[in-house]
Amino acid sequence: xxxxxxxxxxxxxxxxxxxxxxxxxxxxxxxxxxxxxxxxxxxxxxxxxxxxxxxxxxxxxxxxxxxxxxxxxxxxxxxxxxxxxxxxxxxxxxxxxxxxxxxxxxxxxxxxxxxxxxxxxxxxxxxxxxxxxxxxxxxxxxxxxxxxxxxxxxxxxxxxxxxxxxxxxxxxxxxxxxxxxxxxxxxxxxxxxxxxxxxxxxxxxxxxxxxxxxxxxxxxxxxxxxxxxxxxxxxxxxxxxxxxxxxxxxxxxxxxxxxxxxxxxxxxxxxxxxxxxxxxxxxxxxxxxxxxxxxxxxxxxxxxxxxxxxxxxxxxxxxxxxxxxxxxxxxxxxxxxxxxxxxxxxxxxxxxxxxxxxxxxxxxxxxxxxxx
Ligand SMILES: C[S@@+](CC[C@H](N)C(=O)[O-])C[C@H]1O[C@@H](n2cnc3c(N)ncnc32)[C@H](O)[C@@H]1O
Numbered sequence: 001x002x003x004x005x006x007x008x009x010x011x012x013x014x015x016x017x018x019x020x021x022x023x024x025x026x027x028x029x030x031x032x033x034x035x036x037x038x039x040x041x042x043x044x045x046x047x048x049x050x051x052x053x054x055x056x057x058x059x060x061x062x063x064x065x066x067x068x069x070x071x072x073x074x075x076x077x078x079x080x081x082x083x084x085x086x087x088x089x090x091x092x093x094x095x096x097x098x099x100x101x102x103x104x105x106x107x108x109x110x111x112x113x114x115x116x117x118x119x120x121x122x123x124x125x126x127x128x129x130x131x132x133x134x135x136x137x138x139x140x141x142x143x144x145x146x147x148x149x150x151x152x153x154x155x156x157x158x159x160x161x162x163x164x165x166x167x168x169x170x171x172x173x174x175x176x177x178x179x180x181x182x183x184x185x186x187x188x189x190x191x192x193x194x195x196x197x198x199x200x201x202x203x204x205x206x207x208x209x210x211x212x213x214x215x216x217x218x219x220x221x222x223x224x225x226x227x228x229x230x231x232x233x234x235x236x237x238x239x240x241x242x243x244x245x246x247x248x249x250x251x252x253x254x255x256x257x258x259x260x261x262x263x264x265x266x267x268x269x270x271x272x273x274x275x276x277x278x279x280x281x282x283x284x285x286x287x288x289x290x291x292x293x294x295x296x297x298x299x300x301x302x303x304x305x306x307x308x309x310x311x312x313x314x315x316x317x318x319x320x321x322x323x324x325x326x327x328x329x330x331x332x333x334x335x336x337x338x339x340x341x342x343x344x345x346x347x348x349x350x351x352x353x354x355x356x357x358x359x360x361x362x363x364x365x366x367x368x369x370x371x372x
Contacts (some may be wrong), residue, residue: 020300024311031310040305041255043323045248048332050209050237051358054079057370062121064113064129064158065151066105068095068337068347070329071128071170074357076100078365083124087111092347094338113154118161126364127162130170130352131155152187159192165227166364167192169219170352173202176217188219196221197228203360205353206264207236209245210330211253214267216352218360222367231367234359250294254324259295265328266290270349271342279341281325281349292317301325303341322348330355 005013056079063072063085069092072085084104087093093107109115121127131151159167175184192198198221205214222228238245249262266287271278280299282288291298297317301324302308308321322344323333330353337344365371 023314027311040309041318043253043255043327043333045209045211045253045327046332047210047327047330047355048077048334050330050355051077053077054362054365054371056081057365059125059365059368059370060123061126061128062118062124062158062162062164064127064155065131066096066111067092067130067350068344069099069335070331070351070354071130071168071357072096072100073331073335073354074352074359075126075128075361077354078358078361079371080126080361080365083121085111086113086116088113091339091343095336095347098338099335113151113158116158118158121162124162125165125368126168127155127159127164128168128170128361129155129158130350133172133175133350150187156188156191159221160195163195163223165223165368167196167219167221168360168364170357171217171219173215173217176200176202192221196223197225199228199231199233201233203234203356204236205330205356206247207239208234208330208353208355208359209238209248210328210353210355211248211250211264212266212268212328212330212353213264214353216356220360220364227367227369230369232363234363237359250296250328251318254318254327256296256318261293263290263294265294265296265298268325268328268345268349271345271347272350273346277340277342279345281320281345296320301341301345303344325349329353 059080060083061075061080062083066072066085066087072082082103084106085096086106088111090108093105093111096103096105132149155169189198198219200219202215202217205212220231222231238247247264250265251262267283268281269283279301281301282298295317297313297319301320301322302311303322305321305323308319311319313319322341325345325348329348329351337347
């Protein structure tokens with residue numbers, strides 16, 4: 001859907017874009033001609049430390065709507081073995097294959113859940129997935145069941161055909177709005193609660209050490225009531241309070257110098273959101289206040305740290321690289337995303353923060369008796 005802009009606003013955007021492009025060309029040229037190289041910041045946060053690897057415990061997982069692998073990585077690090085992943089976007093499937101060459105990744109038409117038959121996966125312990133959240137997110141205009149991107153019925157069909165011991169589904173917290181109460185009852189609870197005991201809860205990524213304000217709702221279902229009763233909602237590990245680790249803040253996490261202020265970043269926008277291929281991670285106008293206070297420039301995110309350093313914004317703030325955004329989302333730097341900058345930001349901004357996925361997966365493994 002096109003943006004609603006006046007001709008005057010369009011003209012301002014056009015002029016800004018041309019000025020910015022010219023400046024980029026000039027800076028790149030100057031960089032090519034000079035022998036002095038900047039020292040690039042190195043990240044201080046290694047997200048692997050937020051999800052210490054658990055050895056495989058024998059539980060298997062089937063991943064739907066796998067995207068760039070946030071949920072998958074969290075399950076992987078908590079000891080689950082994936083039997084297959086399904087994702088309709090080729091570029092996401094390429095990311096999964098590049099990082100885990102031994103995974104059975106179905107991408108493109110082969111990864112479209114609409115075409116998939118699930119009975120052959122009977123015996124798999126867990127089905128997990130984050131059906132596209134645009135039908136319930138503000139950016140996606142909240143059309144719910146009327147949105148053709150509503151894939152909840154496909155997730156439910158998979159669970160009913162595979163009959164896993166447990167399932168984990170994730171989505172934007174907007175799904176818990178009163179306006180979607182009927183949708184949740186009809187599309188999730190009614191078809192599944194006859195066979196599964198379902199728990200629903202919201203987790204905040206910053207409370208699990210991720211340097212970003214990001215909330216997600218989880219639906220976790222167990223076929224066995226005793227296992228459901230053993231499941232506990234993961235408790236926060238970071239924040240203020242006794243026994244908690246301090247929040248990981250944004251500037252510190254990506255290795256920037258102190259400026260007397262630091263905090264987590266606002267929720268990152270996905271590069272797949274909206275009609276344009278965007279390299280801005282700004283989610284709302286209001287969030288620009290927070291980015292400005294952090295002295296971080298969230299538009300025109302560059303593919304590499306070097307490229308970002310060569311091309312600082314006019315106000316002198318730190319220009320983001322895709323690597324910085326990966327850290328803000330809780331992805332370890334070893335996890336490489338395939339594709340152009342907007343596709344990388346699309347995969348990052350669509351994902352479940354891996355440390356949050358890890359916490360949920362670990363608690364599911366405990367409930368299923370695979371680990372203590
Ligand atoms: C919210 S994202 C999931 C992100 C993922 N759980 C993660 O943590 O990285 C939803 C994904 O569903 C994919 N998708 C949408 N329709 C699909 C379909 N019919 N079959 C398979 N995947 C689909 C989208 O391409 C997108 O990558």
